[in-house]
Structure formats: C-alpha cells, structure tokens
Amino acid sequence: MLEALKEKVFRANIRLVEAGLVILTWGNASGIDRSKGLVVIKPSGVGYGELSPEKMVVVDLNGNVLEGKLRPSSDTPTHIVLYRNFEGVNGIVHTHSTWATAWAQSKLPIPSLGTTHADHFHNEIPCTRFLSEEETEENYEMNTGRAIVETFARRDYLSTPGVLVAGHAPFTWGKSVDDAVNNSIVLEEVAKMAFLTKMLKSDVETLPVYIIDKHYSRKHGKNAYYGQKETLGND
Amino acid sequence: MLEALKEKVFRANIRLVEAGLVILTWGNASGIDRSKGLVVIKPSGVGYGELSPEKMVVVDLNGNVLEGKLRPSSDTPTHIVLYRNFEGVNGIVHTHSTWATAWAQSKLPIPSLGTTHADHFHNEIPCTRFLSEEETEENYEMNTGRAIVETFARRDYLSTPGVLVAGHAPFTWGKSVDDAVNNSIVLEEVAKMAFLTKMLKSDVETLPVYIIDKHYSRKHGKNAYYGQKETLGND
Amino acid sequence: MLEALKEKVFRANIRLVEAGLVILTWGNASGIDRSKGLVVIKPSGVGYGELSPEKMVVVDLNGNVLEGKLRPSSDTPTHIVLYRNFEGVNGIVHTHSTWATAWAQSKLPIPSLGTTHADHFHNEIPCTRFLSEEETEENYEMNTGRAIVETFARRDYLSTPGVLVAGHAPFTWGKSVDDAVNNSIVLEEVAKMAFLTKMLKSDVETLPVYIIDKHYSRKHGKNAYYGQKETLGND
Amino acid sequence: MLEALKEKVFRANIRLVEAGLVILTWGNASGIDRSKGLVVIKPSGVGYGELSPEKMVVVDLNGNVLEGKLRPSSDTPTHIVLYRNFEGVNGIVHTHSTWATAWAQSKLPIPSLGTTHADHFHNEIPCTRFLSEEETEENYEMNTGRAIVETFARRDYLSTPGVLVAGHAPFTWGKSVDDAVNNSIVLEEVAKMAFLTKMLKSDVETLPVYIIDKHYSRKHGKNAYYGQKETLGND
Numbered sequence: 001m002l003e004a005l006k007e008k009v010f011r012a013n014i015r016l017v018e019a020g021l022v023i024l025t026w027g028n029a030s031g032i033d034r035s036k037g038l039v040v041i042k043p044s045g046v047g048y049g050e051l052s053p054e055k056m057v058v059v060d061l062n063g064n065v066l067e068g069k070l071r072p073s074s075d076t077p078t079h080i081v082l083y084r085n086f087e088g089v090n091g092i093v094h095t096h097s098t099w100a101t102a103w104a105q106s107k108l109p110i111p112s113l114g115t116t117h118a119d120h121f122h123n124e125i126p127c128t129r130f131l132s133e134e135e136t137e138e139n140y141e142m143n144t145g146r147a148i149v150e151t152f153a154r155r156d157y158l159s160t161p162g163v164l165v166a167g168h169a170p171f172t173w174g175k176s177v178d179d180a181v182n183n184s185i186v187l188e189e190v191a192k193m194a195f196l197t198k199m200l201k202s203d204v205e206t207l208p209v210y211i212i213d214k215h216y217s218r219k220h221g222k223n224a225y226y227g228q229k230e231t232l233g234n235d
Numbered sequence: 236m237l238e239a240l241k242e243k244v245f246r247a248n249i250r251l252v253e254a255g256l257v258i259l260t261w262g263n264a265s266g267i268d269r270s271k272g273l274v275v276i277k278p279s280g281v282g283y284g285e286l287s288p289e290k291m292v293v294v295d296l297n298g299n300v301l302e303g304k305l306r307p308s309s310d311t312p313t314h315i316v317l318y319r320n321f322e323g324v325n326g327i328v329h330t331h332s333t334w335a336t337a338w339a340q341s342k343l344p345i346p347s348l349g350t351t352h353a354d355h356f357h358n359e360i361p362c363t364r365f366l367s368e369e370e371t372e373e374n375y376e377m378n379t380g381r382a383i384v385e386t387f388a389r390r391d392y393l394s395t396p397g398v399l400v401a402g403h404a405p406f407t408w409g410k411s412v413d414d415a416v417n418n419s420i421v422l423e424e425v426a427k428m429a430f431l432t433k434m435l436k437s438d439v440e441t442l443p444v445y446i447i448d449k450h451y452s453r454k455h456g457k458n459a460y461y462g463q464k465e466t467l468g469n470d
Numbered sequence: 471m472l473e474a475l476k477e478k479v480f481r482a483n484i485r486l487v488e489a490g491l492v493i494l495t496w497g498n499a500s501g502i503d504r505s506k507g508l509v510v511i512k513p514s515g516v517g518y519g520e521l522s523p524e525k526m527v528v529v530d531l532n533g534n535v536l537e538g539k540l541r542p543s544s545d546t547p548t549h550i551v552l553y554r555n556f557e558g559v560n561g562i563v564h565t566h567s568t569w570a571t572a573w574a575q576s577k578l579p580i581p582s583l584g585t586t587h588a589d590h591f592h593n594e595i596p597c598t599r600f601l602s603e604e605e606t607e608e609n610y611e612m613n614t615g616r617a618i619v620e621t622f623a624r625r626d627y628l629s630t631p632g633v634l635v636a637g638h639a640p641f642t643w644g645k646s647v648d649d650a651v652n653n654s655i656v657l658e659e660v661a662k663m664a665f666l667t668k669m670l671k672s673d674v675e676t677l678p679v680y681i682i683d684k685h686y687s688r689k690h691g692k693n694a695y696y697g698q699k700e701t702l703g704n705d
Numbered sequence: 706m707l708e709a710l711k712e713k714v715f716r717a718n719i720r721l722v723e724a725g726l727v728i729l730t731w732g733n734a735s736g737i738d739r740s741k742g743l744v745v746i747k748p749s750g751v752g753y754g755e756l757s758p759e760k761m762v763v764v765d766l767n768g769n770v771l772e773g774k775l776r777p778s779s780d781t782p783t784h785i786v787l788y789r790n791f792e793g794v795n796g797i798v799h800t801h802s803t804w805a806t807a808w809a810q811s812k813l814p815i816p817s818l819g820t821t822h823a824d825h826f827h828n829e830i831p832c833t834r835f836l837s838e839e840e841t842e843e844n845y846e847m848n849t850g851r852a853i854v855e856t857f858a859r860r861d862y863l864s865t866p867g868v869l870v871a872g873h874a875p876f877t878w879g880k881s882v883d884d885a886v887n888n889s890i891v892l893e894e895v896a897k898m899a900f901l902t903k904m905l906k907s908d909v910e911t912l913p914v915y916i917i918d919k920h921y922s923r924k925h926g927k928n929a930y931y932g933q934k935e936t937l938g939n940d
Binding site: 023024025026043044045046070071074096098099101102103104105106107108130131133136137140167168169195198199 | 349351417421427431432434442443446449
C-alpha cells in the first residue's frame with residue numbers, strides 16, 4: 001500500500017540526516033496521498049540507520065494506523081492537523097535543527113534580511129505562541145498543530161512554508177515531502193545567516209519590500225524565470 | 236573477563252570520536268557490571284585509532300586494576316565515586332566537547348530553554364563549584380567525583396544525567412554506557428542551542444514548567460508514549 | 471564548442487559544493503574565452519549532482535544563448551556586465567556562502583583585519599548600495615552588475631577581486647574561473663575571521679597599511695616571492 | 706638525505722589539512738635534525754594534494770637551500786629564528802586556523818580559562834606586538850621570528866608551546882613536528898572554547914592557579930601520571 005510514497009518518505013527522512021538537520025532519533029518527515037486521504041510517516045523513536053521503506057507507518061486523517069507494525073511518530077497529530085488545514089501541502093518535516101531551534105527558543109520570528117530568505121520564504125518565518133497549561137496536558141501534539149494554524153490565520157502558508165514552534169523547534173512543509181525537506185534545509189541556513197547578521201548589526205533592517213517581492217517572484221508564480229522550463233512557476 | 240562489556244565500552248569510546256565530541260586522546264567512557272562490582276574503562280592517553288576491546292582496563296570499586304596491561308584513564312577515580320554514589324548508573328562518559336566546555340568554563344548551568352533539553356534532561360544541567368586548593372592537590376580526581384555528588388545532593392541524577400565540572404568539562408551518565416554516550420551527544424547539542432539562544436535574547440526565560448514536565452514525561456517514566464513498545468518508559 | 475572551457479567551468483562549479491560554499495542549486499561559476507567573446511556558465515536551477523560539462527551553456531556578451539539545451543543561470547546578465555567592464559577578469563563566481571552573506575545582509579564592508587585578508591584582497595571587501603525600486607523591477611540582474619561596477623569606480627577590481635551585494639550575497643572574480651573559486655573560498659574564510667574578531671573586540675582597528683601592502687606584494691606583482699618560479703607575480 | 710624526517714614533515718603537513726587547520730596552500734610544518742643542524746620544510750605555495758616527501762626542502766640554519774627543486778616556504782626565516790633561539794624545539798607549525806587567527810587579529814592573548822588549555826599550555830597563549838614599518842619592509846619573516854622570541858623573553862617556550870602573531874596567525878612548536886601539529890590542534894580548540902566562554906561571560910576569570918598547575922603537571926614533568934609508562938613525563 002502506497003509503496004511509492006513510502007519510498008519517498010523514507011528517502012526524505014534519510015536526507016534530513018545527510019543534511020545534518022537531525023541526530024539520534026530526532027525529527028520526522030511525512031507525505032500524504034491526497035486522493036486516498038492517507039499519510040505515510042516515520043515510526044517513533046527508531047534510529048535512522050534502522051529505517052527502511054517498509055517500516056514507514058500509514059495513518060488516516062483521524063490518526064488511525066492502517067498499516068505498519070511500529071507506532072507512528074509521536075508528532076503524528078501535529079502533521080494531521082496541518083494536512084487538514086493546509087490543503088496545498090503534500091509533505092511535512094519536523095526537525096530540531098540547531099540554528100532554527102535557537103530562534104524558536106528565543107520566541108523570535110526570523111526576519112527577512114536577505115535574498116536567500118526571500119528566494120524561498122516570502123516573509124518572516126513566524127514563531128507560534130506558547131501553548132497554555134491545558135493545551136499542553138491534553139492533546140499536546142494536536143494543539144501544537146492548531147497553534148501553527150492559528151499563526152497562519154493572516155499569513156499565506158504556501159509562500160511561507162515553515163514555522164518556529166515557541167520553545168520547541170521548526171516545522172516546514174511543501175508541495176511534496178522532498179520539497180518540505182528542501183525548505184528545512186533553507187530554513188536552517190537562513191536562521192544561521194540571520195543570527196550572524198544580528199550579531200554584526202543588532203539594528204539591521206529587513207530587506208526593502210520591492211527586493212523581497214522581486215526575489216520571491218523570480219522563483220515562484222506565473223512570472224518566475226529561475227530554473228528550467230519544466231519547473232518554472234511550479235512552486 | 237567481561238568480554239561483552241569491554242566490547243560495549245570500546246564501541247562507546249569510538250562513538251565519541253564519530254560524534255565529534257573528542258579529539259586527540261581526550262575523553263573516556265566506562266561501564267560497570269553491577270553484579271560483580273567491576274568497572275571497564277578506557278586506558279589513559281591512548282589514541283582512539285589504537286584502541287581495541289582487549290585494551291580496555293578492568294578495575295574494582297576501590298580502584299585496583301584487575302586486568303589489562305595499560306594504566307586506566309587518569310579520571311578513573313571520578314568514575315568510581317560516581318558509580319558508588321549513583322547506584323542507578325551503569326555507564327559514564329567524560330568529554331571536553333566544545334560548547335558544553337564553554338559553559339563549564341563560564342561556571343554557568345545550562346538552563347532549560349527548549350524541548351530538546353527537556354526531552355532528555357528534566358531540569359537545568361548544573362555546574363559544580365571549583366575544588367579548593369587542598370582538594371586539588373590530593374586525590375584530585377576523587378574529589379572531582381565528590382563535588383559532582385555534592386552538586387546532586389538536592390537533584391535527581393537519573394532525570395538530569397549530566398553535569399558541568401567548573402573550569403573543566405562535562406560528565407554524563409546513563410543506564411548503560413551507550414545511553415551515557417547519547418546523553419553526551421544531547422548535552423553538547425543543547426549547550427550549543429542554549430548559547431545561541433542567549434546571544435539572540437540575553438534575558439530569555441526558561442521554558443514554562445508544564446511544558447518541561449510534559450516533554451520529559453513523553454519520553455520517560457510510566458506514562459511515556461515516545462518510541463516503540465519495547466522501549467517505552469524504560470528510561 | 472569551447473569544450474576545454476566547459477570542462478573548467480563544470481569543475482569550478484563542483485568545487486563550490488566541495489568547499490561547502492553552496493547548497494541545493496544556489497551559486498554559479500562562469501568563464502570567458504576573451505578571444506571569441508563567449509561566456510560559459512552553469513544552467514539555471516540544476517542540481518550539482520546532475521551537472522556535466524555538456525550541460526554548461528554558451529552565451530555571447532549580449533546575453534544570446536549560442537549553445538546549450540538549458541537556460542543559463544538567471545544571474546547571467548550580472549556576469550556579462552562584469553565581463554564587459556572588468557577586462558582583466560576571465561572567471562566569475564557567485565555564491566550565498568554563509569559568513570560572507572551575513573556581512574552582505576548587514577550592508578557592511580569586510581575590513582582588512584589580518585594578513586589572511588591582505589594576502590588575497592588588497593583592501594576592504596566593499597558592499598554595494600541597495601538597488602532602487604526601478605532598478606529592481608526592470609533588468610534587475612543587469613543592474614546588479616552595474617551597481618558592482620559603480621562600487622569599483624574608485625577601487626581596483628584586480629587587487630580586490632570580490633564584492634558583497636547589499637542584502638544579497640558575494641561575487642568574486644579572477645584571472646581564471648579556478649582563481650575566482652579560490653577567491654570565493656578565501657572571501658568566506660576572511661568573512662568568518664572578521665566576524666569573530668569583531669565579536670572579540672568591537673573596536674578593532676584595521677591592519678597597519680604597511681603590513682597590508684607587504685602581505686599583498688609578497689604574493690602579487692613583480693616583487694612577489696611567495697610560491698614557485700612559474701607562478702611568482704602572476705596574480 | 707634526511708629521508709625519515711622528510712616523511713615525518715610531509716605527514717605533519719597532511720595532518721594539518723585533515724584536522725581542518727589549513728585550506729588552499731596556507732600553513733606549513735617543519736622539523737629539524739639537531740645533530741646536523743638541518744631543517745626540512747614544506748615548499749612554498751604548493752597545494753597539499755601535490756605534496757610528497759621528496760618535495761620537502763632541506764635548508765641549513767642560515768637559510769641556504771641544500772636540497773630540493775622547489776623554493777622553501779616563504780616563512781622559512783621565521784622557522785629558522787625559532788630553531789636558533791628555542792633549542793628544545795624540534796618541530797614548528799604555522800597555520801591560519803580560523804579561531805586562533807581571530808584572537809591574533811584582535812591582538813589579544815588567549816587566557817587560560819579551563820583545564821583543556823592548562824593540560825597543554827601552562828599559561829595564557831601570548832600575542833606579539835605589531836612589527837614596525839622598518840621591520841616589515843626588510844627581513845619581514847626573520848623579524849616575525851624575532852618578535853616571537855621577544856614575546857618569550859620572560860616566558861617559558863617549552864610549557865607554552867605556541868604564540869599568536871598580531872594581525873597574522875598562530876605558530877606552535879614541540880619536541881617533534883608531530884607534537885607541534887598536536888599543539889596546533891589544541892590551540893585552535895582552546896581558541897574556540899575561550900571565544901565562546903567570553904561571549905557567555907565577558908568578565909570571566911582565569912582558572913585558579915592551583916588548578917592550572919595541577920592539570921599541567923598531571924601531563925608534563927616528573928610527577929606526570931596521565932598516559933602510559935613509556936610516555937609519562939616525557940613532555
């Protein structure tokens with residue numbers, strides 16, 4: 001069942017290790033088959049060296065395990081809330097990558113300070129609020145997803161495909177699980193660049209809006225001209 | 236004698252190199268066979284490229300060498316004091332990993348600023364006091380162990396499995412030597428994240444206690460739900 | 471056509487990945503055949519794992535594609551403006567390398583704080599102004615090149631073979647594409663060293679001019695004495 | 706001539722690359738045969754990938770090349786001054802390693818903030834003065850050596866086997882070229898640790914003298930007890 005998607009989700013998880021974004025058993029990637037409404041996700045607490053496509057777990061959008069001998073990632077309810085609310089999203093990644101996590105621990109959004117950021121995230125990468133004690137004690141992971149959705153109430157999740165969960169770490173998403181991995185790689189890099197920029201110039205201003213818009217639209221949307229014909233404007 | 240434990244301790248020492256936590260001959264890992272009261276530890280000053288399971292040294296809890304042609308780590312008396320006082324501990328690791336050592340040199344505890352920390356260390360990672368001149372001149376390594384034990388007089392060493400020795404570097408422990416290595420890896424990572432967070436926001440507050448408790452209990456104790464059935468609540 | 475140059479430009483692009491200066495599809499290197507007035511450049515948005523010498527694109531100095539099935543780098547007009555104005559330059563590299571980009575995002579030049587810098591860049595590495603809204607909306611990449619040329623109106627592009635584009639990232643150049651790659655490697659390293667120096671001593675002064683001159687002239691010009699006979703004073 | 710020493714010096718140069726202390730053609734290692742008064746040193750400006758033991762250059766203590774087709778390192782006169790003045794030294798290494806160079810650019814000594822430092826360098830790692838204009842213009846490299854010797858007029862070069870050259874970068878030495886490489890590795894690591902410590906606590910105090918002395922004497926001198934019998938107290 002969903003063998004091709006399991007393979008993609010497996011490889012996406014491995015890419016997280018190769019890119020230096022996860023250590024030990026931290027982090028997880030998932031993908032969804034929108035036609036069937038089924039999510040493929042990493043099993044919980046399994047080391048990356050022991051992963052294989054067959055060990056991926058299939059769950060429905062109510063969180064029921066439909067296939068797989070292992071328990072799904074403990075963050076599965078967060079992924080499900082995001083898939084339910086962000087309909088254009090087909091892949092989700094969660095890591096504790098170092099520099100992005102430092103911003104999340106600071107409860108500060110990552111400002112758009114350069115074109116590296118603007119090429120991939122149209123605006124600042126926001127940070128959620130802390131969950132309340134009640135939200136933490138019951139349905140914690142589901143409420144984490146809800147806090148992310150709340151953060152995007154007046155933002156466009158497609159053009160800003162990532163978020164910092166306050167005191168926790170980042171989530172990213174994309175039109176495929178591979179795209180979500182790319183966004184995690186970019187998020188970690190812009191988190192580091194923004195940190196270094198702040199250290200050099202504590203009162204640095206964000207990039208002028210017309211440069212932000214130019215760079216984002218070079219790569220995304222109908223007037224995109226970065227890349228080759230088959231990919232232009234696809235993301 | 237203790238061949239299986241020697242193999243585990245050997246591999247734990249090699250993992251420290253692979254994880255980038257030690258260079259040259261720095262650092263050491265040990266494991267204990269509680270039924271026999273014997274400790275297996277790295278030999279002193281031997282390069283990691285020359286290590287093998289047979290070169291591990293067996294000592295008893297009085298520090299007598301029972302097997303091995305090489306002298307045990309000069310830090311052996313510290314390990315022994317910890318094994319004598321922390322009865323739930325079966326493995327100990329000492330490194331000079333960069334970011335944790337910077338906190339130790341600053342004589343500052345690592346505050347719990349995020350869930351990465353709370354997932355593995357229930358509270359701040361404390362820093363010992365400096366040893367006095369007398370404690371330094373005689374039985375220095377044994378007194379280092381005693382200062383660590385003193386630091387945990389009102390703390391739970393099982394839920395906070397690591398410490399910074401002031402002006403020196405970290406020690407971690409665990410229910411096995413492999414677990415102690417994992418805790419060294421996590422300690423270095425949370426040391427780096429906490430450093431970066433402090434640079435971004437010097438007055439950052441620690442994570443709300445109810446989130447700290449939630450994360451620690453997701454992974455540890457009888458209500459744990461992170462990981463697979465065979466490991467749940469085991470640590 | 472231009473097979474030897476395509477091979478060189480291909481290898482220069484790969485060196486950028488190996489040196490850790492680019493990730494994903496970021497960055498591009500080009501070389502020029504001055505006798506023919508033709509430029510060989512990386513195709514746009516193609517991953518480094520899929521590159522080969524045959525995929526390099528040949529353009530003339532008006533930006534017309536003369537050979538290649540793929541679209542050239544979207545930064546091609548910037549390269550062309552530089553080749554037109556910096557006649558001693560035969561290779562150009564653009565990256566978003568982390569530390570140099572942090573300086574570009576800060577809109578600060580990299581001051582000459584040590585001999586590592588002075589060995590390769592005779593003076594500070596300047597930062598351009600921001601483009602205006604008009605310059606950004608039309609012919610953005612060409613105007614980026616013009617802003618670089620403007621920045622060197624009263625500077626020597628041969629002895630300072632690199633620049634920071636404000637809010638964007640660095641460009642470097644050289645007497646060959648391989649030399650331009652070397653300059654990107656050096657630029658990233660001196661950007662990191664200058665950052666760390668500023669953190670240690672915020673009011674650090676630049677290196678005395680006579681030491682700057684000594685180091686630059688040890689490696690470059692007719693009195694150079696660094697290196698072997700065949701390379702002395704060649705750069 | 707001196708084939709064994711050439712092999713050792715060659716391997717020492719390669720170790721600098723493997724340890725991440727040099728890039729491009731930066732850095733050089735040398736060794737001396739005290740009985741013959743001859744120095745073996747890396748050739749100038751040759752890439753590490755092209756080095757071999759036969760390419761090492763043999764010079765006497767007056768700087769005359771006795772063997773080798775290539776020109777010796779441009780820093781050879783610095784090495785020679787050090788060999789002439791530091792008679793217990795048999796190997797010398799020069800790098801532009803990142804964190805140590807940042808301290809050199811700041812003209813600040815590296816304070817002894819922890820036992821990692823004290824285990825290898827008995828006191829702070831000093832920084833030279835800047836050379837005068839006259840000293841820079843004539844016999845620059847020889848005068849660099851003299852400024853190092855001057856810095857050690859009231860210091861013990863054997864127990865503090867390294868220095869920062871102001872505005873330039875570090876030199877280290879040792880009882881063998883391999884030992885000098887080890888000291889370069891340690892110097893870079895303690896430079897990074899001291900930097901991070903200063904960032905965490907700008908007014909951090911140096912380690913108490915009795916702990917410094919304890920750690921240095923654990924590893925060095927007649928009462929050393931770190932390591933194995935054959936190496937105890939040898940350095």
